[in-house]
Amino acid sequence: xxxxxxxxxxxxxxxxxxxxxxxxxxxxxxxxxxxxxxxxxxxxxxxxxxxxxxxxxxxxxxxxxxxxxxxxxxxxxxxxxxxxxxxxxxxxxxxxxxxxxxxxxxxxxxxxxxxxxxxxxxxxxxxxxxxxxxxxxxxxxxxxxxxxxxxxxxxxxxxxxxxxxxxxxxxxxxxxxxxxxxxxxxxxxxxxxxxxxxxxxxxxxxxxxxxxxxxxxxxxxxxxxxxxxxxxxxxxxxxxxxxxxxxxxxxxxxxxxxxxxxxxxxxxxxxxxxxxxxxxxxxxxxxxxxxxxxxxxxxx
Amino acid sequence: xxxxxxxxxxxxxxxxxxxxxxxxxxxxxxxxxxxxxxxxxxxxxxxxxxxxxxxxxxxxxxxxxxxxxxxxxxxxxxxxxxxxxxxxxxxxxxxxxxxxxxxxxxxxxxxxxxxxxxxxxxxxxxxxxxxxxxxxxxxxxxxxxxxxxxxxxxxxxxxxxxxxxxxxxxxxxxxxxxxxxxxxxxxxxxxxxxxxxxxxxxxxxxxxxxxxxxxxxxxxxxxxxxxxxxxxxxxxxxxxxxxxxxxxxxxxxxxxxxxxxxxxxxxxxxxxxxxxxxxxxxxxxxxxxxxxxxxxxxxxx
Numbered sequence: 095x096x097x098x099x100x101x102x103x104x105x106x107x108x109x110x111x112x113x114x115x116x117x118x119x120x121x122x123x124x125x126x127x128x129x130x131x132x133x134x135x136x137x138x139x140x141x142x143x144x145x146x147x148x149x150x151x152x153x154x155x156x157x158x159x160x161x162x163x164x165x166x167x168x169x170x171x172x173x174x175x176x177x178x179x180x181x182x183x184x185x186x187x188x189x190x191x192x193x194x195x196x197x198x199x200x201x202x203x204x205x206x207x208x209x210x211x212x213x214x215x216x217x218x219x220x221x222x223x224x225x226x227x228x229x230x231x232x233x234x235x236x237x238x239x240x241x242x243x244x245x246x247x248x249x250x251x252x253x254x255x256x257x258x259x260x261x262x263x264x265x266x267x268x269x270x271x272x273x274x275x276x277x278x279x280x281x282x283x284x285x286x287x288x289x290x291x292x293x294x295x296x297x298x299x300x301x302x303x304x305x306x307x308x309x310x311x312x313x314x315x316x317x318x319x320x321x322x323x324x325x326x327x328x329x330x331x332x333x334x335x336x337x338x339x340x341x342x343x344x345x346x347x348x349x350x351x352x353x354x355x356x357x358x359x360x361x362x363x364x365x366x367x368x369x370x371x372x373x374x375x376x377x378x379x380x381x382x383x384x385x386x387x388x389x390x391x392x393x394x
Numbered sequence: 395x396x397x398x399x400x401x402x403x404x405x406x407x408x409x410x411x412x413x414x415x416x417x418x419x420x421x422x423x424x425x426x427x428x429x430x431x432x433x434x435x436x437x438x439x440x441x442x443x444x445x446x447x448x449x450x451x452x453x454x455x456x457x458x459x460x461x462x463x464x465x466x467x468x469x470x471x472x473x474x475x476x477x478x479x480x481x482x483x484x485x486x487x488x489x490x491x492x493x494x495x496x497x498x499x500x501x502x503x504x505x506x507x508x509x510x511x512x513x514x515x516x517x518x519x520x521x522x523x524x525x526x527x528x529x530x531x532x533x534x535x536x537x538x539x540x541x542x543x544x545x546x547x548x549x550x551x552x553x554x555x556x557x558x559x560x561x562x563x564x565x566x567x568x569x570x571x572x573x574x575x576x577x578x579x580x581x582x583x584x585x586x587x588x589x590x591x592x593x594x595x596x597x598x599x600x601x602x603x604x605x606x607x608x609x610x611x612x613x614x615x616x617x618x619x620x621x622x623x624x625x626x627x628x629x630x631x632x633x634x635x636x637x638x639x640x641x642x643x644x645x646x647x648x649x650x651x652x653x654x655x656x657x658x659x660x661x662x663x664x665x666x667x668x669x670x671x672x673x674x675x676x677x678x679x680x681x682x683x684x685x686x687x688x689x690x691x692x693x694x695x
Contacts, residue, residue, distance in 0.1 A: 106469040139462075157469055160462035163407050164441040176467070191482070197642060217505035218641065222476075247476060247643030250484065251507055270484035270640040272507035282476070285645040311469040314396040318465065324403030353410035354436075382436060384412050385425050 105155025106311035110136040111210075112179045113311075121170035129173070134165075140176070161318075169320050177313035181211055181306040185298045186276060192255060192267040199280040200225075200298050201252065201268065215277050220249040220306070225281065228303035238305075244281040244297055246306075252278035330355050337391050344383055345376065352388040402463055409435035411446040477650040481639035511638050518594065519629035527601045527620040533562050533573040546571055549586050551579065560596065571601045594627040 115134040120127075143156040159174070166172055187201040204215050214220060223246045227239040253271035268278045283295045298304060327349075335348045338360065345358040356378065363373040416431040427434060433448025442458040443451045450458045487508040494513045495503065503509070533552050534544035546563045553561040560577040564585075574582065577596030584590045605621040678684065 101472070101474040103470050103472050106471040108469065108471070155468045155470065157467045159465040159467055160460070161465065162441070163439045163461040163463060166463050167404065167407065167439040169404060176469075191642065194482075194642070194644070197644060213503070216503060217507065219502075219504040221643075245476075247645075247648075248479065248641055250482075250505070250640040250642070253485070270482055272484060272487035273489075280643050280645075282643070282645060282648055309471070311471045312396060314398060314467065314469065316398045316400060316465065316467075318463075319399070319401045320404050320463075321401055322404055324401070324405065327403060327405045349410055351410070354412065355410060382412070382427060384417055384427050387412070 105153075107142070107152045107154040108178075108308075108310040110140045110142065112308050113140060114177050114179045115139060116175045116177075117165075118173045119168070119170060120173075121168070123171065131175070134174075138162075159316075166318070166320065169322055172316075172318045172320065174316040174318065175313065176316070178308045178310055181207065181214065183207055183304060183306065185300055185302045185304055187254065187266075187300050188298060189254065189278075190267050191278070192257060192269045195267070196285065197280055198284045198297060199268070199278050200304075201254070202277045202279065204251075204275045204277055214308075215249065217250045217272070218248065220246045220277070220279055222246065222309050224307045224309055225279075225298070226305040226307070227298060228305070230299065230302050242296070244283070244295075245309075247280045247282050249277050249279040252276055327355070335388055337386060337388065339386060342383075344379065344386055346383075346386045346388075346391075348388050354382055354384075354386065354388075357382055357386065398467075400465060402465075404439060407439045407461060407463065409438055409440060409444060411448070412436050413446065413448045416448065475651060476643065476648055478647050478653060479641040480644050480647070482642055484638075484640040486638075505638060505640065511633065511636065514636055514638070515632055516630035518627055518632075520625065520627050521629045522623065522625040524607075525599075525622050525624050526607070526617075527622045529575050529599055530571065530573070530601050530620070530622075532575065533571075546573075549582065551582075564593070564598070569603060571603065572598065573601070574598050592627075596626075596628070598625045599623070600625075 113136040115136050116131045117134055118129045118131050120129070139160050139162070141158045141160060143153045143158065145151040145153045159176075161172075161174075183202055183206050185200050186203045186206075189199065189201065191197045191199070202215065204212055207215055214223075225244045225246060227242055228237050229239055250270045251272050251274045252268040253274040253276065254266050255269055257265055257267050268276075270278070281297050284297050286292065286294050330347055330349050334350055334355070335352060337346045337348075339345075343360040345360045346354055347356045347358075349355040358376045359379050361375050361377075362371050363375060364371050412427065413433055416428050416434040417425050418428045420426045427436070431448075433444075435444055435448060440461055443461050445451055453459050489508050490510055491506070491508040491513070494509065495506075498506075498509075498513060500514055506513070533546065533550075535547045535550055535552075537545040537547075539545055546566050548563050548565055551560050551562045553559040556579065558579065560579040560582045561573075561575050562582075563571060563573045564582075565572045574593055574596045577593055581590065581593055581595050585593050599622055601620045601622045603620060606618055607621050609617040609619075611617050
């Protein structure tokens with residue numbers, strides 16, 4: 095017997111159909127309020143990168159997140175969560191296989207799954223998915239059972255059949271049948287540890303709500319701070335072209351493309367009686383004077 | 395969960411161009427901006443990309459291009475092998491799919507209900523390459539010519555199981571010997587009677603009698619053999635190496651990548667231990683090595 099199993103970290107080549115993106119916005123860190131998470135459509139904002147050798151082959155790992163400025167165009171903090179897509183359903187039944195009574199599992203109804211996600215429940219496709227559980231009595235408090243999850247280790251279409259127990263009782267068990275719309279999933283851990291033979295792990299109850307999540311990639315969170323000024327804009331102030339109109343006192347700072355970046359009015363404040371200069375003022379001008387275009391100013 | 399922080403300047407997305415078309419002369423005769431002009435975007439971050447004249451840039455389909463803040467990400471997946479699965483029989487679907495779905499892939503579609511086995515089979519795959527003449531000895535007859543060299547008789551089956559397997563020469567001339575190992579005898583017979591033009595089963599070898607290959611083995615010893623080519627037409631997934639099963643995961647095999655091998659010749663399951671248990675175990679020890687190996691080191695000295 096060998097237990098030389100392997101593990102690795104690989105660049106994910108997940109389809110955007112298996113991704114969920116949530117975000118929240120706050121204009122400052124000081125704002126104390128609850129965080130409202132909103133959804134983004136991954137098919138519109140997450141673009142996989144293709145291999146340089148084949149435009150139809152995903153490179154793996156590298157994705158571009160294209161955040162629309164219509165949503166992400168304000169100064170402040172955007173928290174973006176990129177996580178595997180969740181499928182919510184209820185457990186149809188719990189049981190064992192007809193000729194493997196020690197193999198326990200959960201049954202799900204494919205018809206309860208949204209149509210676009212039903213292919214995930216075909217035979218063998220749920221292997222590696224994670225199941226989290228919702229509380230059965232959801233009257234108050236937290237609806238999700240925290241810190242509890244199971245991993246699906248196999249899934250097949252299955253049909254419940256009754257097996258005679260030799261008396262009036264008949265128990266139900268599952269046999270694999272591709273004509274059925276019920277899917278039988280085995281999970282881990284589902285058997286008792288050797289040190290606690292009576293401690294059978296919880297894998298769920300019939301009619302209990304569950305969240306089924308793929309494990310095609312590790313979730314990440316981005317905090318994007320949108321700022322008005324960065325190194326580049328500070329360099330405009332230091333190193334870019336500038337003009338000072340002596341006629342009207344308009345001081346213009348241009349960006350490196352010689353477009354008007356900022357304009358200021360320069361003036362002096364004098365004592366109204368003595369005419370003594372009191373202040374030299376530089377005041378930002380919010381109505382841009384277009385006649386201070388750099389090309390026009392320097393066209394002589 | 396990985397946590398990434400980025401600081402992005404809004405200035406990169408802010409329009410700083412002032413098109414001439416948005417300039418007007420006011421009542422005082424001064425040139426000013428008509429900020430009601432739809433082409434005026436100065437100081438704003440438009441939802442769609444505009445050029446320096448204030449016109450929306452269109453894509454190849456004539457659609458406006460969304461203005462986006464682009465961030466590169468690297469997504470990874472942690473993978474662990476959960477070990478071997480167990481095959482189970484299943485009742486196939488009553489409805490058989492007439493053709494595989496587009497771009498059918500056994501992983502993404504799984505064991506698709508209604509998909510027959512031939513959806514999973516690949517076409518015949520031809521494999522070819524060079525090797526040594528080691529198999530030539532297997533197809534020679536027991537007769538020798540006047541020089542003491544073996545005589546190769548076409549279509550003489552040298553296999554131990556000649557009804558099921560053909561090992562033998564197909565043709566021979568002064569330059570080469572063509573022979574087949576592991577072919578279907580019926581197919582060879584059909585070929586011999588010119589019913590078919592080629593033999594697709596087994597491995598075909600061609601050994602060239604006048605061409606030598608010199609090589610060195612792993613111990614540095616010089617080797618020499620006749621140049622030999624091989625060809626197989628029966629590679630890929632076919633009905634002989636593929637079957638459809640439901641697979642389940644037995645918890646006791648989690649993380650075990652090979653089937654358990656039991657080395658004990660005899661295994662006695664004693665069930666409930668009784669007062670004779672220890673004596674019975676000791677009676678099984680015949681050598682000092684047994685002390686270490688019996689019951690995985692159960693007995694300790």
